[in-house]
Amino acid sequence: MELQQMRYVIAVAETNNFTRAAQRCLVVQSALSHQIARLEKELGARLFERTSRRVRLTPAGAAFLPAARQCLDAAERAAAEVAAAVGEVRGRLRVGLIPTVAAVDLPAVLKDFHRRHPEARVSLGVGASEDLVEQVRKGETEVAFLGIPVTARPRGVRARELARERLIAVVSPDHPLAGESAVDLRRLSSEVFVDLPAKTAGRAQSDLAFAAAGLTREVAFEVTNADYLARLVAAGLGVALLPPSYVAGLAGVTTIEVTDAPARVEYVIWGRENPTPAAAAFLELLGVDAE
Known part of the structure; x- marks a missing residue:
């Protein structure tokens, strides 16, 4: 089983189309299809139902997908840790935020982050505070910015209060x-x-x-x-x-x-596990010790 095969499976699952998946992965469709067929043979189960009109995951494919994502994340984390050991921050940083985040000038922080760590790649996702907490808790997002009532506190994650203000x-x-x-x-x-x-x-x-x-x-x-x-x-x-x-x-x-x-409190949150090198570097720019 190879990491590239997992990437192909994820691409097909996300696009529901072998042609679009091949385009995303920058390979010809026949090569992508061949590698997925090899993987299915090794696993002893079909991962996709293919018809002339659509492609969708089988129950076996749905079971395989989360583990495949975890494997790719682990491989990416391993590469990032090696780079950090020789003084380079790289890898992916997933940041979540509420639309009304105001305690931090996020574009300015991201500009500084990119200047210092040009090999790191950042993805931003906008959502509700309660959803962002869950994403960070599950490891789907590394860092998030929330706004919640003063009577509440983020659960299952590490957090630092940034500001509070009356509406x-x-x-x-x-x-x-x-x-x-x-x-x-x-x-x-x-x-x-x-x-x-x-x-x-x-x-x-x-x-x-x-x-x-x-x-x-x-x-x-x-x-x-x-x-x-x-x-x-x-x-x-x-x-x-x-x-x-x-x-x-x-x-x-x-x-x-x-x-x-009423008042709200803005927090920055991150996971309980040791942060990735990119997440640690980002939090450092905010003046937050992630350890």
């Missing part, structure tokens, strides 16, 4: 509240809201604050993307509660202080 109200410029210098949650509870989906960490900050005050509110629009959330507010579809450091970069909205506003 502010965001309204359209022609909203009746736009001329106010400050409001409270009771006044806002009569407004229609635009917010993140229910049960996400970003939504929980506001939900918990209204519940603690004995108030209810109407969330008429749920949006997974914070930038689009702000666009709906600018269009006058509702109001929102957002971090002031994030709102500072928005146009077309008006901000109002909330006297009893």
Whole structure:
């Protein structure tokens, strides 16, 4: 069994197509098909169901895929550790972040990281805080930036608090509240809201604050993307509660202080196991000792 065969299997599983998989792997399709057939013969089971219209994993293929990914990750980690031993940081760094991360100028940090370690490759994934915690816990992401309520703390990972801030109200410029210098949650509870989906960490900050005050509110629009959330507010579809450091970069909205506003904490998190050389180097730029 060879690592290249595993790469071919993963490529076919992700593209559901032998031709596209071969193009991704920079080989001719016949070579890719031949290597997968050899692997299937060695394993004694077919990994793919092939028809003229589609390709999909068999139960054996679905069982093989996670282990194949682990093998490739381990091989890549081994190469990265050898490079680190001779003073070079290389390999892949997977970074997750919430859309409203503001405690760190991430583009500036990534620019510095790339300047220092040009052989390392970075992939960025945007998601909800609770999903990012799970990805880091499983080893699918090395480093992630979260924003969660002050009453919560990331579980199953190592974490460093970066900042905490109170949310502010965001309204359209022609909203009746736009001329106010400050409001409270009771006044806002009569407004229609635009917010993140229910049960996400970003939504929980506001939900918990209204519940603690004995108030209810109407969330008429749920949006997974914070930038689009702000666009709906600018269009006058509702109001929102957002971090002031994030709102500072928005146009077309008006901000109002909330006297009893909820707060959120931003964290950087990483796995409990020893970080990869690339992850350790990245955390070092943040002033974080990963050991």
